[in-house]
Amino acid sequence: MLNFTFQNPTHIHFGEGQISVLAKEVPLKARVLLVYGGGSIKANGVYQQVIDALSEHTYFEFSGIEPNPTYDTLMKAQDIIKRENIDYILAVGGGSVVDGAKFIAAAALYEGSSEGNDPWDILAKQQAVTKALPIGAVLTLPATGSESNGNSVVTRDGNKLPFSSPLVRPLFAVLDPNVTLSLSDRQISNGVVDAFIHTIEQYLTYSVNGKVQDRFSEGLLQTLIEEGPKALDPATKENLEVRANIMWSATMALNGLIGAGVPQDWSTHMIGHELTGAFGIDHARTLSIVLPAVMKVRKEQKREKLLQYASRVWQITEGDEDTRIDQAIRLTEEFFQQMQVPTRLSDVNLGSKDIDLLIERLEQHGMTALGEKSDITLAISREILTKAL
Numbered sequence: 001m002l003n004f005t006f007q008n009p010t011h012i013h014f015g016e017g018q019i020s021v022l023a024k025e026v027p028l029k030a031r032v033l034l035v036y037g038g039g040s041i042k043a044n045g046v047y048q049q050v051i052d053a054l055s056e057h058t059y060f061e062f063s064g065i066e067p068n069p070t071y072d073t074l075m076k077a078q079d080i081i082k083r084e085n086i087d088y089i090l091a092v093g094g095g096s097v098v099d100g101a102k103f104i105a106a107a108a109l110y111e112g113s114s115e116g117n118d119p120w121d122i123l124a125k126q127q128a129v130t131k132a133l134p135i136g137a138v139l140t141l142p143a144t145g146s147e148s149n150g151n152s153v154v155t156r157d158g159n160k161l162p163f164s165s166p167l168v169r170p171l172f173a174v175l176d177p178n179v180t181l182s183l184s185d186r187q188i189s190n191g192v193v194d195a196f197i198h199t200i201e202q203y204l205t206y207s208v209n210g211k212v213q214d215r216f217s218e219g220l221l222q223t224l225i226e227e228g229p230k231a232l233d234p235a236t237k238e239n240l241e242v243r244a245n246i247m248w249s250a251t252m253a254l255n256g257l258i259g260a261g262v263p264q265d266w267s268t269h270m271i272g273h274e275l276t277g278a279f280g281i282d283h284a285r286t287l288s289i290v291l292p293a294v295m296k297v298r299k300e301q302k303r304e305k306l307l308q309y310a311s312r313v314w315q316i317t318e319g320d321e322d323t324r325i326d327q328a329i330r331l332t333e334e335f336f337q338q339m340q341v342p343t344r345l346s347d348v349n350l351g352s353k354d355i356d357l358l359i360e361r362l363e364q365h366g367m368t369a370l371g372e373k374s375d376i377t378l379a380i381s382r383e384i385l386t387k388a389l
Contacts (some may be wrong), residue, residue: 001210004261010148011172014248016240018174019046019138022053022090025172026136030088032059033080035101037066037093044182046140050092060084062104065093068276068283069100071120071156077104081133091137091170094187095144095194098137102152102168105133122163123154129165137170140179142247143191143284145198145254147173153273160277161365175251177243185232188246189339190284192228195250196221196335197287201266202259204295204305205372210262217258218312223249225313229338267370268294271381274361281348288341289348293388295329297380298371345388355385 013021026032032054041047062077080086086108091101107119109131121127137147146152150169153162183191203217227245230236252258271294272286281289299306303321310316310328319327333343342348359382362368370376376384 001208001213001261002263006256006260008148008169008255008257010170010255012148012175012251013172014175015244016176016178018176019049019179020053021172021174022050022136022138023056026054026057026088026090028056030057031084031086032057032088032090033062033077033084033086033104034059034090034092035062035065035077035097035104036091037063037097040182041092041140044140044179046092046138046179050090050138054090059090060086065097065100067096068153068155068160069096069103071103071123071154074100074103074154075107075119078107081108087133089133089135091135092140094139094141094191095146098135098139098146098170099144099152099154101135101137102132102146102150103154103163105135105168106131106163106165108133120156123156123161124159126163129163129167132165132167135168135170137173139173139175139247139251141183141187141191142175142180142250143194145195145251147175148251148255151254155277158277159361159365160273162273173251175247177240177247180243180247181238181240185340186282188231188237189228189341190282191250192224192231192246193288193336193339193341194284195246195253196224196228197268197284197291198250198253199224199258200291201268202262202264204302204309205263205265206302207304207308208262213258213260213262214308214312216252218309220249220253220258221309221313225335228335232340263372265294265370265372267376267381267384270367270370271358271362271384274358274365274367275350278357278361279348279350279354285341285348288336288339288343289345289388290384292329292333292336292343293384295332297384297387298376299325301371301373301375345385352386352389355382358385 091098230242275286310324
């Protein structure tokens with residue numbers, strides 16, 4: 001096992017009716033900026049629960065954060081922050097809203113560098129975040145795990161870039177599975193697949209004898225395989241226990257626990273970001289397209305873990321090694337198809353003519369040495385995208 005330092009200070013409030021804890025979790029003297037997306041939280045009753053909980057607080061609102069939040073939208077919040085002396089951010093929504101809140105919180109106190117003070121440098125130049133406003137989160141869509149980590153992704157002019165800082169990790173997060181009952185099938189599918197591939201990125205690398213991390217990861221993968229389809233099945237989609245298990249799995253997949261002390265890949269995500277930036281494809285759907293191709297192209301480099309994945313997650317124990325690995329990859333693709341997401345570039349009307357653009361963008365963004373061993377070159381990324389056709 002690799003050396004690691006792990007701490008996750010996010011205070012989780014899980015279960016029905018937990019939104020009411022905002023009354024105590026958010027400091028009474030805080031000047032709060034409530035940030036959210038479109039109108040869904042007003043339609044499903046979440047907004048009213050939040051407003052009721054903040055009845056004794058001073059708060060202001062900023063709405064309109066879109067999926068794959070954009071820099072231009074997020075920067076509009078800075079005027080309210082300055083004008084109203086905001087000192088606390090409360091994100092209410094899914095991963096995009098929480099990601100957006102993190103950038104808003106960092107940009108509000110960004111002092112710049114010797115090259116200027118454009119907060120975009122936090123992403124484009126990976127300038128360190130040295131200060132940020134405190135953040136709380138009310139999660140409405142389980143997927144990204146953003147509610148209990150310091151990661152964020154922001155888009156500008158088709159460039160989708162990540163940043164990370166412990167200073168933007170939410171102080172607390174409210175996870176009420178009841179609020180997920182209003183999600184569309186597409187949102188459910190995206191969330192389950194996103195959580196599944198977050199887990200894979202930290203698991204399907206090479207062994208360092210991290211037995212605890214592996215077993216946690218395998219449990220999460222099996223839970224998502226079991227519960228994900230139930231959330232789409234009319235007979236079980238209203239089952240709150242199904243939603244609770246999915247919600248907690250998504251949080252556990254990217255709160256730092258299963259990635260502590262083990263190598264991590266993230267090549268699927270980096271390639272997937274370019275598909276979103278260039279063609280506007282849902283984040284999770286880019287991942288479901290790219291991951292099977294990564295598994296196939298990197299079969300030799302990931303052989304030991306692919307065999308473990310086949311045995312422990314899919315209970316495949318018969319046949320030679322290549323047969324078992326191929327069957328595990330096939331079952332993974334079948335699971336994605338069961339979750340109603342694409343598994344080929346052709347499924348989203350892309351073809352070989354589009355690969356050059358994606359490779360150019362990977363190079364532009366410095367994504368030239370991907371994977372757990374930084375050995376996925378642009379040529380190998382091209383092979384992966386070709387395999388995904």
